[in-house]
Amino acid sequence: MSNTDKTLLWMILTLMGAALTLGLGAVWLNIERMDLAYDLRKMEKSLDHKEALAVKLTVERNNQVSPYQLKKLAGQQGLGVAAPGQIRRIADTK
Numbered sequence: 001m002s003n004t005d006k007t008l009l010w011m012i013l014t015l016m017g018a019a020l021t022l023g024l025g026a027v028w029l030n031i032e033r034m035d036l037a038y039d040l041r042k043m044e045k046s047l048d049h050k051e052a053l054a055v056k057l058t059v060e061r062n063n064q065v066s067p068y069q070l071k072k073l074a075g076q077q078g079l080g081v082a083a084p085g086q087i088r089r090i091a092d093t094k
Contacts, residue, residue, distance in 0.1 A: 063069060
C-alpha cells in the first residue's frame with residue numbers, strides 16, 4: 001500500500017466515523033424532542049384540569065356564599081334578623 005492509499009483509507013474511515021456520530025446524534029436529539037413534546041402535552045393536560053377545577057371551585061364558593069344559601073342555612077341553625085338592642089356599635093378610637 002502506498003502512502004496515498006493509507007491517507008485515503010484514514011480519511012474514509014474518519015468521514016464514516018463522523019457520519020455515524022452525526023447520525024446517532026440526530027437520532028438522540030429526535031428522541032429527546034419527542035420526550036419533551038410528551039412532557040409538554042402532559043403538563044398542558046394537567047394545567048387544563050387544574051384550571052377547570054379552579055372554575056368549578058369558584059362556582060361552588062359563589063353558590064355557598066349566595067344570599068339565598070346563607071339565609072337558608074341561617075334558618076336551619078335558628079338564626080334570624082337581629083332584634084333592636086342586640087347590635088352594639090363601638091366607636092373607632094383612632
